[in-house]
Amino acid sequence: MRLGGKIVLQVAGLFVLYYIGSKLQEWSGLPVPGSILGLLLLLTLLLTGVLPAGWVDHGAGFMLAYLPLFFVPVTVGIIEYPVLLSGTGIVMIIMTITGTWLTMFVAGFTSEKLSKKGGA
Template sequence: MRLILKVILQVAGLYAFYYIGTSIQDWLGLPVPGSILGLVLLLVLLMTGILPVGWIDHGAGFMLAYLPLFFVPVTVGIIEYPILLSKTGILMIVMTITGTWLTMFAAGFTSEKLSKRKEEA
């Protein structure tokens, strides 16, 4: 029961960062989505140690565990539009796979270069 309450409070805290980010975006009229601003604020607080990871770890883990469920309706919704899957569907699949591979390559290449630079220092 205590863990459930902890998860609920932590998810509420994560939602508070979302709300603060959207409030900042509305207040300043920035072209960046408020959810991104909230994530940046959360990252800054975590990196500086102002907000300990233990204050959000269970809530974030809970949300990440159920994240794939949010993609199921989108996938089912695409099935209702067969035109998307005929001509442009193949192109979209190829572009998605290519983009994924390029992202993985760039991340691996950058990690390897940074790792070598750290070893040399």
């Protein structure tokens, strides 16, 4: 029961941070999503030790356990875009596959080069 209360309270805290992030975006005019500003705010609070990790661990764990559920509604929206099944959709799929390989290669290659130079 005590754990349940902790989760509810910490999730409420995440909502507050999300709200602050959204307001921050509105106010600053930054083209970065409010949820990500909220993420950075929480990360900063944790890294500086202002907020002990024990104040968010259970709430974050709970939200992340169900995270995939939270983007189901938005994903179901593909129902309104039959373009995915057209020739254009196939071109986009090929672009995605090619882009993924290219990114894997460049990111991995850079890391290999830098690791060797560093000797570690």
